[in-house]
Amino acid sequence: MVQESRDHLLLRCEISESIWKMALQRLGYRSFLFHTWTSFMHWLSHRDSSCPLLLKRLVGQAVVYELWTERNRRLHDGIATTSAAIFKQIDRFIRDAILGNRRRKHFHPLMQHWLRFE
Template identity: 45%
Template sequence: MWVANYDRLPTRCRLAAWDTSIVKTCLLCGHYDESRDHLFLRCSFSEHIWKEITVRLGYRPFYFHTWTALIAWLDVGDTTSPLTLRRLVAQATIYSSPCLCKDIDRLLRNIILARKNRSKFGCLMQVWLKHTV
């Protein structure tokens, strides 16, 4: 969480600052530059997650459009949801992105392996692993 808070995550915008051949657009939506704020707060994928989380915490759905707004929400006390629970949810949400990607990767590998003898699936594993980092 502290790496995200200090904006030190290896987002595409940060990586492109070192290597201009890196495409900066978001891997999830493909529309905007992949910055920390976009990836965790503004991307349609993350907005859906935050909508579900805020409702689950007892709030009407709302979105954070800046990291500062998220941090301010994590520091203010209110009667809707306990501060500790909000902080745990925020940390889990920020942490879940790499875990989710790992789960998706594992799921796709399993699906491809289970169907490897079918003609449409024969070369999919090679294509899937081609750009693995």
């Protein structure tokens, strides 16, 4: 049995890696994965031309939340969800968050970017 750690649960387990691949592709990044929490935090704080920083942070928060929720469902309820179903929940969360803040200037371009690589 693999020891539970933050890096394993949220970045390196099979489900986490699958979900991160889907999320990063949706943001327009070529396939890469985070292997440490430090590299994930660096990515979250680094501005680049591929994706708005606000959207990166929103996606990072949504992925971590859904992965933790999935971990708890599996551990406490014995219910396992597929990676595709988890990503569908993340997608819905991102869309709702953008739509809920659509009057804020910084949120205007986010939906277009989120849907660009769908």
